[in-house]
Amino acid sequence: MSYEVNKTDEQWRTELSPEEYAVLRKAGTERPFTGEYTDVTTEGVYACRACGAELFRSDTKFESHCGWPSFYDPADTDAVELIEDRSMGMVRVEVRCARCGSHLGHVFEGEGYGTPTDQRYCINSISLKLAPKE
Template identity: 80%
Template sequence: MAYDVEKPDEQWRAELTPAEYQVLRQAGTEPAFVGEYTDTKTEGVYSCRACGADIFTSDTKFESHCGWPSFYDPKDSDAVELIEDRSHGMVRTEVRCSNCGSHLGHVFAGEGYDTPTDQRYCINSISMRLSPAES
């Protein structure tokens, strides 16, 4: 897929920290329960750390106790790209930023959470930046 933001690998490496690069550009996962936004209750908008596109809002964030920030819906239906992921001997759905193609996490359905969509977007904190809502 062609993205609005495309950069050579060397530029991504220069702009992101090694940990950010590993998650965003190499589809890595940060360790559970250590992410900056796992337990935050701050209201605002979560954007892609790589390109700044708005991805999620605090209105759809919920407590899943899975170790990563969880959302039940992206900010806009076209904010994310969903891709089948058959790595690690399982079938999952990868979530990428539709603006730059960066890996954000995975989405799971039918887990029984009391959310309007019955989905859990399990997103790496390191893949996002939170802009707090203005009071």
Template identity: 70%
Template structure:
């Protein structure tokens, strides 16, 4: 996968202020406010910044946390996981491997009845759903 490199000025021109805040500055949209929290439409979720395929609807589940949750990425190379020690917490940040945009965080071992016991807690604004035909 070829990495996309853009200047911050180019990202600002491409993204809305809310998209830029989440994708480039690691902000978080308010819980239960995103367009994909309750979506059940079959399809592929792609990065809103670069269009890379990130998650499939088959791996989406209702975690009642306020953000879309997935138990696995589309492909292990689709995302990169980085330590995040912000806000006095120890978490694992999820970024798009293709463009480096912040997507959300992944949590493990919370006891959800999923094949991986992972919860990729992803901001709706970081995604775009491409419905299946």
């Protein structure tokens, strides 16, 4: 797939820390309850750590107690792309940044959270960078 931000693997390795690279470019997952944004309630915009694209806003972040930051809706439906993920012996929906293709996490539906969309975008903190509201 072609993305607006298109870099070689070597460029990504140079620009990202090994931990960021493992999650963003190799679809890894950070350990639950370890990410810097898991319990953050600061108002602002969450952008892709790899390319800076606006992905989520704090007003859609909610407490899911799952170990990763959870949002019920992206900032814009075109901000993320959703891809069927059949890894790990199950069917899930992977969430990627639509601008650079970086792995963000997964989205789940029908879990019973009282959100307007009945969705939980379960996103790795290391995939995000928070720009606090001024």
